[in-house]
Amino acid sequence: MKLKLKTIKGCIVAPTGFLASGVFCDIKKLGTGKGSNKGQKRDLALIVSEAPATVAGMFTTNQVCAAPVKVCMERMKKGTAQVVVVNSGNANACTGKQGMADAREMVSFTEKTLALSAGRGLVGSTGRIGVTMPMDNIRAGILEAAMELGGTAAHADRATEAIMTSDTKPKQVAVEFKLGRHTVRIGGICKGAGMIQPGMSATGARPAALPHGGLHATMLGFITTDVAIDQKVLQAALNEAVAHSFNRITVDGDMSTNDTVLVLANGLAGNEKLTAKNAKLGIFQAALNHVCLELAKMIVRDGEGVHRVVTVRVNGAKTIQDADAAARAVANSALVKTSWHGGDPNWGRIIDAIGYSAATVAEEKIDIGYSAPAKAKVLWSLKHGQPTKATFKQLCIAVAPKEFDLHINLNLGKAKAVMYACDLTEAYVDYNKGDVTDPTTLGG
Amino acid sequence: MKLKLKTIKGCIVAPTGFLASGVFCDIKKLGTGKGSNKGQKRDLALIVSEAPATVAGMFTTNQVCAAPVKVCMERMKKGTAQVVVVNSGNANACTGKQGMADAREMVSFTEKTLALSAGRGLVGSTGRIGVTMPMDNIRAGILEAAMELGGTAAHADRATEAIMTSDTKPKQVAVEFKLGRHTVRIGGICKGAGMIQPGMSATGARPAALPHGGLHATMLGFITTDVAIDQKVLQAALNEAVAHSFNRITVDGDMSTNDTVLVLANGLAGNEKLTAKNAKLGIFQAALNHVCLELAKMIVRDGEGVHRVVTVRVNGAKTIQDADAAARAVANSALVKTSWHGGDPNWGRIIDAIGYSAATVAEEKIDIGYSAPAKAKVLWSLKHGQPTKATFKQLCIAVAPKEFDLHINLNLGKAKAVMYACDLTEAYVDYNKGDVTDPTTLGG
Numbered sequence: 001m002k003l004k005l006k007t008i009k010g011c012i013v014a015p016t017g018f019l020a021s022g023v024f025c026d027i028k029k030l031g032t033g034k035g036s037n038k039g040q041k042r043d044l045a046l047i048v049s050e051a052p053a054t055v056a057g058m059f060t061t062n063q064v065c066a067a068p069v070k071v072c073m074e075r076m077k078k079g080t081a082q083v084v085v086v087n088s089g090n091a092n093a094c095t096g097k098q099g100m101a102d103a104r105e106m107v108s109f110t111e112k113t114l115a116l117s118a119g120r121g122l123v124g125s126t127g128r129i130g131v132t133m134p135m136d137n138i139r140a141g142i143l144e145a146a147m148e149l150g151g152t153a154a155h156a157d158r159a160t161e162a163i164m165t166s167d168t169k170p171k172q173v174a175v176e177f178k179l180g181r182h183t184v185r186i187g188g189i190c191k192g193a194g195m196i197q198p199g200m201s202a203t204g205a206r207p208a209a210l211p212h213g214g215l216h217a218t219m220l221g222f223i224t225t226d227v228a229i230d231q232k233v234l235q236a237a238l239n240e241a242v243a244h245s246f247n248r249i250t251v252d253g254d255m256s257t258n259d260t261v262l263v264l265a266n267g268l269a270g271n272e273k274l275t276a277k278n279a280k281l282g283i284f285q286a287a288l289n290h291v292c293l294e295l296a297k298m299i300v301r302d303g304e305g306v307h308r309v310v311t312v313r314v315n316g317a318k319t320i321q322d323a324d325a326a327a328r329a330v331a332n333s334a335l336v337k338t339s340w341h342g343g344d345p346n347w348g349r350i351i352d353a354i355g356y357s358a359a360t361v362a363e364e365k366i367d368i369g370y371s372a373p374a375k376a377k378v379l380w381s382l383k384h385g386q387p388t389k390a391t392f393k394q395l396c397i398a399v400a401p402k403e404f405d406l407h408i409n410l411n412l413g414k415a416k417a418v419m420y421a422c423d424l425t426e427a428y429v430d431y432n433k434g435d436v437t438d439p440t441t442l443g444g
Numbered sequence: 445m446k447l448k449l450k451t452i453k454g455c456i457v458a459p460t461g462f463l464a465s466g467v468f469c470d471i472k473k474l475g476t477g478k479g480s481n482k483g484q485k486r487d488l489a490l491i492v493s494e495a496p497a498t499v500a501g502m503f504t505t506n507q508v509c510a511a512p513v514k515v516c517m518e519r520m521k522k523g524t525a526q527v528v529v530v531n532s533g534n535a536n537a538c539t540g541k542q543g544m545a546d547a548r549e550m551v552s553f554t555e556k557t558l559a560l561s562a563g564r565g566l567v568g569s570t571g572r573i574g575v576t577m578p579m580d581n582i583r584a585g586i587l588e589a590a591m592e593l594g595g596t597a598a599h600a601d602r603a604t605e606a607i608m609t610s611d612t613k614p615k616q617v618a619v620e621f622k623l624g625r626h627t628v629r630i631g632g633i634c635k636g637a638g639m640i641q642p643g644m645s646a647t648g649a650r651p652a653a654l655p656h657g658g659l660h661a662t663m664l665g666f667i668t669t670d671v672a673i674d675q676k677v678l679q680a681a682l683n684e685a686v687a688h689s690f691n692r693i694t695v696d697g698d699m700s701t702n703d704t705v706l707v708l709a710n711g712l713a714g715n716e717k718l719t720a721k722n723a724k725l726g727i728f729q730a731a732l733n734h735v736c737l738e739l740a741k742m743i744v745r746d747g748e749g750v751h752r753v754v755t756v757r758v759n760g761a762k763t764i765q766d767a768d769a770a771a772r773a774v775a776n777s778a779l780v781k782t783s784w785h786g787g788d789p790n791w792g793r794i795i796d797a798i799g800y801s802a803a804t805v806a807e808e809k810i811d812i813g814y815s816a817p818a819k820a821k822v823l824w825s826l827k828h829g830q831p832t833k834a835t836f837k838q839l840c841i842a843v844a845p846k847e848f849d850l851h852i853n854l855n856l857g858k859a860k861a862v863m864y865a866c867d868l869t870e871a872y873v874d875y876n877k878g879d880v881t882d883p884t885t886l887g888g
Contacts, residue, residue, distance in 0.1 A: 064799025064807045096830050129792025130831055252778040255800035334696040335876055342877030348573025355508025356699035363508045386540050387574055396880050426870040432779055433786030436840050
């Protein structure tokens with residue numbers, strides 16, 4: 001099915017009938033005054049649909065799961081939502097009964113403030129684990145954010161800033177495409193940076209071939225669209241899109257307690273409601289896949305201390321689980337990641353990681369090579385377990401760019417997997433060791 | 445069984461009838477002249493028993509396994525050996541048929557040089573992967589090392605230096621104890637530093653609850669003893685000792701292609717041969733456990749860039765596999781390790797890692813606390829998933845020392861596991877990124 005995607009401005013407010021806002025309410029209690037915004041990064045966002053929206057979500061499979069994630073998973077059963085309240089600076093994780101009460105109050109207070117019926121609110125949080133929420137600041141922030149709601153790109157930019165933590169860049173995308181005669185839009189924002197190796201599912205139950213170690217720093221993603229779509233079909237489409245995007249990235253291999261992706265579809269594009277049988281579903285799926293993958297790649301590029309982004313492409317595995325295991329072992333190997341940082345085409349460390357992965361492999365069959373991002377022309381450093389004639393200098397040139405693809409062929413089957421990975425730098429270590437004399441520097 | 449261990453000098457030559465030597469033969473071909481030793485670190489060692497010795501070994505379970513490991517595993521079937529030739533500077537891994545031929549020639553050339561019957565030699569290698577062995581230098585080194593064999597501590601020191609790679613300190617231990625009226629000695633040396641998360645077995649076959657990700661830098665361990673012992677009993681004793689020492693350490697979570705532990709028992713202590721039925725076997729087992737654990741801890745303390753050593757003690761797991769999975773997830777989490785480097789008692793990152801591990805856990809049951817090494821008095825930061833009254837300052841003091849124990853109780857069962865771990869520092873990254881303009885800086 002041919003897809004014509006047009007990239008547009010406005011991210012989450014690009015689709016018809018969505019509003020957003022972002023304010024500073026001092027959630028870290030830096031003491032600059034509640035509600036004031038004297039040069040402080042915004043820390044509370046609202047994303048609102050003018051009409052009730054069909055909703056789908058994907059959530060961390062970490063057994064230690066934050067209160068806002070639990071609240072969202074409960075509310076997914078309704079299948080409808082109209083507002084998402086999101087804060088940065090506090091993850092509301094490992095906060096016990098108080099944390100659950102606070103997460104529930106965040107949504108109910110938001111619903112009341114916007115005069116929405118109960119159950120229409122969803123919530124996301126990111127920040128330090130184990131600190132109870134400063135609810136006075138949160139309530140003040142929700143009131144201010146409600147007053148500042150708007151549908152311009154500037155409003156969406158403020159919401160984008162409000163969900164950032166160690167992110168250095170805002171992460172936004174929006175696309176427009178045709179479903180027959182109807183114009184449909186999908187917009188999205190996300191945040192990441194550290195504690196990044198999401199392994200999300202719709203229920204929090206862990207599917208096969210998910211990392212049991214991964215990145216760290218929560219990832220949050222919020223997607224809006226004006227398409228009309230059946231709820232089960234929307235959830236299935238999100239599962240598919242996340243499986244090939246957010247669940248394929250790793251920064252530091254630590255899976256967060258808060259990873260969340262939500263999509264709200266308010267139907268205001270006026271298209272005939274998409275169902276599993278609808279031939280146009282493929283167009284929407286392709287567009288959603290594009291939005292999720294673009295956002296996911298932005299997370300890796302802006303990962304904590306990241307200098308190089310490497311797409312690890314494993315082919316020829318016996319099973320998908322094997323392909324995934326080999327790709328994750330390479331993508332999370334401290335030695336492979338430091339060699340990427342050094343510009344060292346160290347295939348020895350790569351084949352070592354493949355060898356200790358859970359994947360079934362045969363040393364004498366393994367190929368390892370490099371290409372420019374998404375290019376077919378591969379410079380092979382290893383063929384069937386043996387070094388090729390490629391010189392060290394040629395290989396150094398192949399791994400010198402800020403982004404390149406690593407190609408691994410196990411030559412044992414037809415299964416494949418991709419991981420979007422990055423290097424490990426002194427900057428990552430320096431950032432995450434923090435400064436105990438200044439607890440505001442201590443990340444999640 | 446009460447064990448009186450006396451620590452003595454001489455490491456691998458402390459037991460009766462062992463000789464050692466270490467020379468420089470320019471295996472990295474730094475160009476300072478074959479055989480010369482102008483200020484260069486020694487890179488080839490011999491360890492010889494005057495009498496044929498019963499032998500046992502443990503080897504990497506990495507599916508990509510170096511030629512010397514394959515040669516040793518073949519020769520374990522004989523159950524007897526008399527000499528081990530070891531080199532640093534080249535791992536002889538991923539070197540194909542040539543590598544196997546080179547490893548076989550290293551042992552046969554050593555056997556001929558020492559006028560030993562064929563099949564009495566074993567071999568170990570560590571260094572860069574994927575480079576064929578400089579056999580002219582190796583042969584010259586073996587000839588020189590054979591001439592320099594001796595039974596003094598100085599000879600053992602030279603052998604210890606010769607197996608070091610990124611190690612900053614030699615790693616040696618020797619103990620003496622009584623088996624009835626006989627005095628028995630066990631000595632050992634090892635090397636580690638990076639690519640360190642060994643998962644060894646006697647056959648290379650991977651047992652349950654082994655890392656599929658771990659440390660990196662080969663670990664080699666060579667243990668000598670004059671005890672008289674049955675070969676199957678010696679192998680079983682080594683399995684037990686390694687399971688609680690070398691297989692419980694991690695520096696960077698990368699399992700090497702070359703990890704090897706060998707023990708030679710020449711029987712010259714004159715004790716009644718130890719069998720499975722022999723009541724004195726427990727004494728020998730306890731002594732061997734002590735030697736292996738002391739050596740394993742030295743590897744972690746001297747890991748690449750390591751500033752802090754943390755013993756992760758998981759208790760209350762449903763199964764040993766769960767205890768192991770939780771301990772390894774915490775011990776290998778980039779965020780936990782950087783927080784240790786920063787002196788940040790960040791239990792949020794610890795419980796997050798426990799939560800994404802393969803272990804079955806319940807957030808509301810998890811306890812996390814700290815103590816001085818091997819002390820019972822624990823300062824708890826978390827009880828049943830909730831922060832205790834311990835202050836941030838108190839917790840900072842608990843994680844400030846160069847070495848401390850991390851106590852995790854899952855409160856779900858009776859299974860336990862220990863991991864000897866370390867922090868992740870800028871120095872580790874800086875060392876392992878190397879300098880491609882000087883390939884001699886590029887590690888294994």
